[in-house]
Amino acid sequence: MFTFNTYLRVKALTKDNLIQNEEKKKNIYREIFLKINDAFLMRFNSEKKHLSCSQCKNYSTVCKHSPKNPTEKLPKDCIYRFWQEKCLYELETTISNSIIKEIKKINQLRNKYTCQKCAACCKLASSEYSYEQLKERAQNGDIFSKQFISIFVPYKNKEAARKVYPEFFDLLETKYKQDEQIYFYYCPKLDKNDLCTDYENRPDICRDFPNNPLVIFPKSCGYRQWQDEVDVKALTIHAMVEITEFYKEKISIALKD
Numbered sequence: 001m002f003t004f005n006t007y008l009r010v011k012a013l014t015k016d017n018l019i020q021n022e023e024k025k026k027n028i029y030r031e032i033f034l035k036i037n038d039a040f041l042m043r044f045n046s047e048k049k050h051l052s053c054s055q056c057k058n059y060s061t062v063c064k065h066s067p068k069n070p071t072e073k074l075p076k077d078c079i080y081r082f083w084q085e086k087c088l089y090e091l092e093t094t095i096s097n098s099i100i101k102e103i104k105k106i107n108q109l110r111n112k113y114t115c116q117k118c119a120a121c122c123k124l125a126s127s128e129y130s131y132e133q134l135k136e137r138a139q140n141g142d143i144f145s146k147q148f149i150s151i152f153v154p155y156k157n158k159e160a161a162r163k164v165y166p167e168f169f170d171l172l173e174t175k176y177k178q179d180e181q182i183y184f185y186y187c188p189k190l191d192k193n194d195l196c197t198d199y200e201n202r203p204d205i206c207r208d209f210p211n212n213p214l215v216i217f218p219k220s221c222g223y224r225q226w227q228d229e230v231d232v233k234a235l236t237i238h239a240m241v242e243i244t245e246f247y248k249e250k251i252s253i254a255l256k257d
């Protein structure tokens, strides 16, 4: 459905073209987002065909045209509240299940590629959270943060991180500087030959890396081709997740008495 693949090819990423690519990606995402939102509204409206206004005691000329968006607050007796419930049910079941299916498909495609053991992801991990924030999140039950602080320690300063992998450091800094703060970490379990000394016990975040094709990969990563292969699909899924969550929340609020 979407033919933007060529825009997203990032073969030789540099600081300058990263910014351009990020801008392009944002524009592409915006387009995808709007198309999917329209598709959702069409789907919602098709669910309403068999309903017609029962002219309850709240009837007004507005009711003639029926609500166009299931997030609207409707009177308690309005027949279209059934429609809102149906939309919410669809979002929570069929639509959510199809998103999960698509995510699985994307992750399966990852198996076509292999880790090149460059160790970049062990030497230079990044997070929008400081070490203190990660600890707090871990204490509050966040599994990712828990695993992250179980292996990674923060670099003393940004210069120390930059020395390890200047090119990748610059890319990450450039990308995150546009939106948020970034902190750099390394894993002390790596030996001098860049091999993991605790490979059998490494946590899931190591086993599953990279599990998100929308993040920046080091140039040396063996999964860059996977990223190229699935980028538009991943943006589409991302938009679907955002839109689904939005409608679920807004329809639930609209249905509250």
Ligand code: SF4
Pocket: 121, 122, 151, 187, 188, 189, 190, 195, 196, 197, 198, 199, 202, 203, 206
């Ligand atoms: S535990 Fe092993 S695989 Fe995980 S980051 Fe550390 S060195 Fe890399």
Ligand code: SF4
Pocket: 114, 115, 116, 117, 118, 119, 120, 121, 122, 209, 210, 218, 220, 221, 222, 223
């Ligand atoms: S950056 Fe990619 S290729 Fe390098 S060690 Fe990590 S997963 Fe493997």
